[in-house]
Amino acid sequence: MLVVPKSGPQLFYTPLKTGLVYDVRMRYHAKIFTSYFEYIDPHPEDPRRIYRIYKKLAEAGLITDPSLSGTDDLGPLMMKIPIREASDEEILLVHSEEHLKYIASTETMSRDKLLEETETGDSIYVNNDSYLSAKLSCGGSIEACKAVISGQVKNSMAIVRPPGHHAEPDTPGGFCLFSNVAVAAKTMLKLFPDSVRKIVIVDWDIHHGNGTQKAFYNDPRVLYISLHRYENGRFYPGTKAGSHKMCGEEEGEGFNMNIPWRAPGTGDGDYVYAFNKLVIPVISEFDPDFIIVSSGFDAADGDIVGGCHVTPAGYGYMTHMLKGIARGKLSVILEGGYNLDSISKSALAVAKVLLGEPPESTITQHPFLDTIEVVDEVIKTQSKYWTCLKPGNPSRSFDEVFELPEDVNGYKLTNINDPIRSQQANHLFNLYSFINLPIVSNENDKFNPFTVDLPPRLEDLIVASPHIYDAPVVVVTVHDPPDIWANVNSVNGNIEGNSSVVLEHPLIQIIEKIKKEQDDDASEDNKKIGYIDINIPSFTLPVSSNGSLHLNKHSNASYGSYNPNIFAQELLLYVWDNYLSYFNKLTKLIFVGFGDAYQSIVHLYAKRPSQEIKEIVKGTVCFVNRSTLKPLVPVMDESMIDWFYSNSVIFTSCLNPCWTGNASNANGEIKRPRRKFGRVIRADVDGIWEVISERFDEGVDFILDSIEDFEDSSASN
Structure with a gap:
């Protein structure tokens, strides 16, 4: 029956092979050696x-090519995709004619001219074969994409340079x-207008792909996502183009996403967390017809x-x-x-997954805290x-709040730190x-001590205990605004x-602990301790000419030049010059410093x-989280x-x-920061x-010891 x-x-996918692009002629592009040292220590972009x-693919049995010559029949798993040179028409989809002519001119340049271009270029080298290799690299990328879209292979890998x-x-x-991936993407959009309308480019090279980003910055058909080491624009290519704030422009706004690492050392946990x-959520929402990976392996373990x-x-x-x-x-x-070892092992792992193998292992590493913060910023x-x-x-970004109507009092904006500081001051008063x-x-006074705009609210920034002018001992606390622990609505x-x-800075706890811990034998002068508490506002809301905060960004309002770090430095100098110096x-x-404000001390x-x-x-005494420490750089007195x-x-x-x-010493101990x-x-x-909680008692003990030790030394003298 x-x-x-x-x-x-x-099945449309499983029966197909994975395509592979490779040609030995791309190895002809090489740096011209000018010394023996360049031969034994070759350029990082090595033809090998x-x-x-x-x-590595051959050694793992993924391809069959005993002579490694680039045979046409690679065996049962992978299919060779024939390579070709990219045409001028294809290259000009991204590059200017002047750019194309310049690269083409390297074919006929003299040795001296090639060396000159290598010396003056932006981290490039050229020889007489560079133009051919670059066209093959670009054309191979095009063919790798074309073979997937046309259904010849299920996916592809282009081993190009x-x-x-x-x-x-x-x-x-x-x-x-030449911008290989950008040229390939634009060619696919042109050749397959019905089946390829949206493309995603994921660039996991450790450097930001400034060229690819520029090619599609105003193009909504291509979503460009780059994960790269940024270091506030200091890492190559050394510009702000890799910032998370660069989101595209005109019709392409929102179709550019940069995930910029603040420091080296990121690993599997960081990348998978970002994915x-x-x-993955953004790509899924974009719903592309095709994905291209700009697959640099310089984020790999072992790549210096x-x-x-x-x-x-x-x-x-x-x-x-x-x-x-x-x-x-x-x-x-x-x-x-x-x-060379890292790149071959990493490419092998990618090729195995393209063929259908599961990943080697589950990624269990946790991301760095910096990574969590960066991803949150990007989100x-x-x-x-x-x-x-x-x-x-x-639902509104911080800037969009200032689009609210000026004449609606119900939209008056208040920086939450202002009422919190007022409450702190009232509590200390009570x-x-x-x-x-x-x-x-007075900003018109030529002796004005402040070079930045002052925060709109100056009341309660400096509060002090009564009779502060007569106190023989004074404790000055300088701190950032308090943190707030809160549950955030998961929807809006x-x-x-x-x-x-x-979470208030513990001035009251300091006062009470000093009272409790002081010996009965302490002198009356040492028991007469005055306190000054200085709050440094964070970046403030913009203000209009009349001081109002309910404004929009198109009014005559301004964020001004306020900077909390500079203001903290100048305010503490002001307190020294106008108050402390006059306490006879x-x-x-x-x-005592807390947070970034400690640097003003x-x-x-x-x-x-x-x-x-x-x-x-x-x-x-200072309590610091992960802020960069500030060194003391005396003007004259090195002591x-x-x-x-x-x-x-x-x-x-x-x-x-x-x-x-910091590096470790011979005993494996981390070296201490310099004096x-x-x-x-x-x-x-x-x-x-957490630092304050753990080290609070130790900090207060240091305050007490400082007071009492100096009393003892004064008495002995």
């Missing part, structure tokens, strides 16, 4: 890069002559150029995630990667463009009868006020006469560094860069409040 007639498998990848993603429309750069949170630690399993895992979109239509095009920036990123983020110390400034991003907690009974001064020590500082300042080290404790997060960036940073002590925790 026949129930189901015999039929072939209804593609050979080593091809050889020179790489392409740094080549801009008008200029080569970063080892790149799960950002890359990239300085990161992505493993072959990590590259395979990311490839596996991308295969689930666009019906698996995926082309992987080689970009950078300069460790906030991109959430205005992508529905999948909106849950948990406000408990200890604190008073305000006014800030007097609003803060739920009933579950919010303000003051003999002992202790500074170090700045003060460098800017005022060292003898005055040494005579009156008896100790410095200030030893004084600062002997009379300070700087408690930092265990993840502060001063520890994570110019003060006596730096590493906490066992991360986070400013």
